[in-house]
Structure formats: C-alpha cells, structure tokens
Amino acid sequence: MQNESNEAYRYGSFYRVETMQDGKWYMVNYPENTFEKFPYFNDMGYTLDPKEMVTQQFSIETYGLYLPAGNYRLTKTFLSPFSAGNEITLSVPFEVIGEN
Template identity: 40%
Template sequence: MKYLLFVISVLLLAACSQNALPKTLKDPSPIQQIPASSAGLTLELEDDSFSRSPSAIEASMKNDSLKHYDYGDYFYIEVKKEDGWYILTHSDAVFIENPHLTDFGHVLLSGSRIKQSFSFDLLKVTLPAGEYRLIKTFLSKEQPFHEISLSAPFTVS
C-alpha cells in the first residue's frame, strides 16, 4: 500500500511539474514584428511580469492620432518559441459562451485613453512559464480604412 501511494505521489508531482507550452497553431504567426505603438495608437500593460498564469491582464489603450478607431473585447495571445511567435489556440465555444468577444463594438476616440481588462479565464487558457504577447486589433472608422494590430509583451515565470 505504501508503495502504491509513493508511485501515485511521484506521478502526480511529475504531471504537475511539466512545463508544456499551451496549444498553438502549427505554423508561426504570419507577422513576427508587431509594435506596441503605430499610427498614433499605443497599447500598454499595467503589469508585464507574472509569477503564475494571470486570470486577467489590465491594459491601457491610447489614441494620439487624429482618427477614431473601432475595437472590441476580443484579443489573442502569442507565445515565443525557439523559432518565433505562435498564436495560442482556444475553443470556438468561447465565442458562443461570450458573444461580446468581437473586434468591434467600442470606439477609441481621437485624443483619448481607456483601460481594458483581458480575461484569460474567458478564453479558458492557462499560461505556463514563458514569454508571451497580447495582440489587440483596431479598425479605422474613416477613409482610408485600415487595420492596426498592436502587441504588448509579458512574461510568466
């Protein structure tokens, strides 16, 4: 009986100590260089270092341009591997359970700064130790219409 408890304890410790990366798309992200600021827009995290997987990250988004931009509650996360950045995957059920997770619905007015919380719990993603970046997309409301993606790096230790 003691032997069986010992074996189970060792297996549990081994399973808990594994530092496997979360699931990602097979190929690297098509855009490896994504800035934190572009066209007058800036994305900044309140904290960029976490001792364990955060349940949410707080960020500020600033618009110093002369244009208004649409944005939504959706965001995605990329993880740094040896050969570049990879997009983390999550279940499509996330969108059914949280229909507000879209790329539109809010306006970041010219000259404004807002705060937004990005919940990993909504995506049902747990991040092991590693380097990550949060990606946020903005859509121009005026011609010429264009999309801007910004990134904010962070680490989990």
C-alpha cells in the same frame, strides 16, 4: 490604450494571445466553445476617438486558457472606419513564470 491620432478607430473586447516559440510569435488557440460562451468577445463594438484613452482588462482564466511558463503577448487590432485598409496592431508582452 491611447489614441494620439486625429482619427477614430474601431475595436472590440477580443485579444489574441501569442506565444514566442523559436524566435517567432504564434497564436494561442482559445477553447472551442469560447466564442459561443462569450459572444461579446469579438473585434467590434467600440470606438476609440481621437485623443481618447481607455483601459481594458483581460483575464486568461475567464476564457479557459492554460499558459505554461514562457513568453507571451496580448495583441489587439484597431480599424479606421474612414481610411480603407488602415489597421493598427498593438501588442504588450508578458511572461508566465511557473504553472498557470
């Protein structure tokens, strides 16, 4: 992720996983105890400064997700602590081929 703006944004380690069904994106539900088992998996805790670039890794297996073959995307939200309501959503698509 690269912040090409002049404004800092806050984000966390949490990603939404979405699946494409009938031309629309729908959120994939995490197992019920995911956030209890992984309390750091949330939407806060990090700052992406202006012009900064960071890399995060996401493992579907770590969080107990089963994804059948299909089209998906990881979606992350960034919030500006300085501009009220300034939110940016970033998504990256991927495809699962065969069984996960």
